[in-house]
Amino acid sequence: MRNPLGQALLALIFVFAPLSLLSFGGGGAILAEMEHQAVGVHGWTGAREFADLFAISRVAPGPGTMLSAMIGWKAAGWPGALAAALALYLPSSLATYLAGRAWRRWRGSAWHRAVEGGLAPIAAGLILAGGLAVLRAAPGGWPIWAASAAAGASLLYWPRLHPVPVMLAGGALFTLTLLW
């Protein structure tokens, strides 16, 4: 295909549709691979830009995976945003839809528990890898590492703490430090 828009859309679909079916444990699981593809492989965003869009996507409403629409928009405008979001949400939604009926019969079987128990540690490892990937993409140096650790520790220690105020507090803290 010669058309550059068509090529960009195809590339977005080929990146996000497989990720859709690999995001076990939620969108956090594919964060590392999204960073790798968007920054390293296709150059849709710079490293700093990726970290910024990640931050914005987390304080915006809706699932954090809407970061895909932002990357799609950067790569190919509105059609890119739509292609990336559809590619990311349709395959997993279709799989969930189809699994819905079988699920009720399957529930409680030994295989069901094995799949659940087997995928859980992988999901945890992938999500932690995603945190590390954004941390490396963010240009802020040690203050970001320290602030991330502090934010993570407080959210673990106080499970009822809402994450959005924590993120905004981080933004306020860094802004004030700069103005000081």
Next chain:
Amino acid sequence: MQSAQEDGSGERVGLGRLFAAFFRLGMTSFGGSTASWVYRDFVARRGWLDERGFLSAAALSQLMPGSSGVNLAVEVGQSLRRGPGACAALLGLLSGPFAIAVALAALYAKVPPTPLLDALLDGIAAGAIGLTFATGLRIARAAARRPRSIAILFATFLAVGVLRWPMLPVLLGLAPLSIALARWERAPPRPGGHA
């Protein structure tokens, strides 16, 4: 209002109302809180789903790939109105956040970078990365209780996070191994153990 879980016996939820309910949910769920809002809105307040239907849908939505909130919308829409219901719920949940995400990306591209904006976004990113780590560690605490699951967790983190190997081959290798180990571990019946 009675529970409308049984097919045909309860109140039939209109597709427009389903869309509207999920649209509101999409615009008000921040930081991955969709499941708790679905519970509050659909089970406790509207009575569209009973407790068991919700728990079953929530468990499946977490097991399947994809964002659990999005999967939950598909499941709830499906259990209320089959295919059209799943589509209405999915569109309702995602259309608002999609428009906002693109508008914010466009705004971000327009605003010239200043040290102040950089600092603000760095601080938000730090909080968001902290949230990612907290989520991962919380799942790890529940999931990695045995040596084999701790080993799988570290292998995944090492391969994808530290060594930056591509995720697909890593998963193709580790997922079947991990599931087989979990299956094998539970396979022998233990008559002496608790039921």
